[in-house]
Amino acid sequence: xDFIKNNAIRFEKEMRQKKENVEKSFFVINxxxxxxxxxxxxxxxxxxxxxLNNSDLVIIVYNKKIEFRSQKVDVYxxxxxxxxxxxxxxxxxxxxxxxxxLEIIQILEKILSKE
Numbered sequence: 001x002d003f004i005k006n007n008a009i010r011f012e013k014e015m016r017q018k019k020e021n022v023e024k025s026f027f028v029i030n031x032x033x034x035x036x037x038x039x040x041x042x043x044x045x046x047x048x049x050x051x052l053n054n055s056d057l058v059i060i061v062y063n064k065k066i067e068f069r070s071q072k073v074d075v076y077x078x079x080x081x082x083x084x085x086x087x088x089x090x091x092x093x094x095x096x097x098x099x100x101x102l103e104i105i106q107i108l109e110k111i112l113s114k115e
Contacts, residue, residue: 015047022048025101030112032056032073036101045069045090059104066099067092078111 023038035055037048045060049069052058057075060067066082068075068091075091084093099107 012047015043018043019047019050026055027101027105029105029108032112034059034105034108036061036104038062057108061099061104063098064095065092066095066104073112078108081107081111 018039018041021040022043025036025038027034027036033054033056035052035057036059038061039048042062045067048060049058056072057068057070060069066079066084068078068086069089071089074088076086076088079086079091079093082093082095084091086092
């Protein structure tokens with residue numbers, strides 16, 4: 001049991017160190033605080049979200065995959081735009097391209113203006 005616990009602690013420590021290298025951008029769109037994160041490698045969302053309490057909507061962009069997390073915005077509707085799925089608070093999509101922050105912001109402006 002100690003072996004499992006020690007490995008879990010080591011894993012979380014490694015992931016938190018990798019989190020330091022994540023590109024982070026912050027925007028306000030229609031009064032919603034948005035954070036766009038671009039990790040260079042896979043990091044569990046619960047670790048990426050730790051320090052983002054002021055963000056209403058968090059978007060995690062991997063190469064051709066986008067994940068959405070929010071307690072205030074129905075991210076399922078956003079994921080549907082990208083032909084993805086999920087549920088109200090956590091959704092995602094595999095995409096055919098790597099979207100820029102500007103493209104994501106423009107898409108969000110269209111979707112969020114309808115709410």
